[in-house]
Amino acid sequence: MEGQGRRGRALRLRETGRAVGRMAPGVLNAITDVPGLRVGQTTLVDDERGVYSGVTALVPDALEETRAVPAGFHMVNGYGKFVGATQLMELTELETPVLLTSTLSAFRAADALVGWVLERAATPVTSLNPVVGEINDSWLSAERRPVTEAHVRAALDGADEGPVPMGNVGGGTGACALGFKAGIGSASRKVPLSAGPATAGVLVLANMDGDLRVAGRTVLPEDLGLERAGHTAPRGSCVVVVALDVPCSGRQLERIATRGVLALGRAGAAFSHGSGDYGLAFSTRVADAPVVLSPADLNLVFTAVLDGVEEAVVDALLAARTVRTPGGRTAHALPHEVLRD
Secondary structure: OOOOOOOOOOOOHHHHOOOOOOOOOOOOOOHHHOOOEEEEEEEEEEOOOOEEEEEEEEEEHHHHOOOOEEEEEEEEEEOOOEEOHHHHHHHOEEOOOEEEEEHHHHHHHHHHHHHHHHHHOOOOOOOOOOEEEEEOOOOOOOOOOOOOHHHHHHHHHOOEOOOOOOEOOHHHOOOEEOOEEOEEEEEEEEEEEOOEEEEEEEEEEEOOOEOEEEOOEEEOHHHHOOOOOOOOOOOOOEEEEEEEOOOEOHHHHHHHHHHHHHOHHHHOEOOOOOOEEEEEEEEOOOOOOOEOOOHHHHHHHHHHHHHHHHHHHHHHHHHOOOEEOOOOOEEOOOOOHHHHO
């Protein structure tokens, strides 16, 4: 049943007979289709206190054997917090798992991530760059710093290679996007590169203003007789994470991350002044020398990421469930009939 309860198994866009782009998805159509990557989530819901928050962890297995993996970072709008951004930009390396959580929990999550990594280090660590992205879920969640060290560790320790739960889970538990309840979305594409097939996976923490564009039309909550979810003054933040099983250079990964954030515009993101819009791309493989993708191959990866992000946003909306807070606010889930029509 829709509402604070369940509305059955999450519908995905492809189950409506629609798809984004021509490339085939991976087996799970999720970022965990990329070999060497695990995802874990801790979801915090307390209807009595009005808490809707959590943490999502993306854990590259290669970090168990190497100090860092190649990465690229891109910022479209910087009204937000992205812990570790400057070193990502300067060195194009990712040294830790990636955490996604709520705004004022970001710093507590970063500290917990440092402790988790130090406990597992084979040699003494004197410098570390924890990476944490955040979204403002305060329109729904009454508690400003709900995430604790225990919640972060549960997400990291519970990370696996299976299907990625979407919608009201992890860092997306309190997220709203495009006027509807949103959250975590994910997708993947098989990319036919000249040197052999590769996999590009995306995970989107969708929490942005704008008007939803899907199935060739604009879908407004007001036109469906629903109250628009989210802050009246645009604020929120949105994070896109891209994983690729090719050890690209940091510069090429930066360009790939850029496409990940720009793809939000396909679904209707407004990129407003009050939003932090961030993209992070990394490779799950490490090589002595980076692979330099040809322009033709790079175009294929760009297309895979653009299509994957657009689909992931829609799947986040389809998986989300309506939330009604104790204070009287309602974030309506996107009615499935909109895409079954």
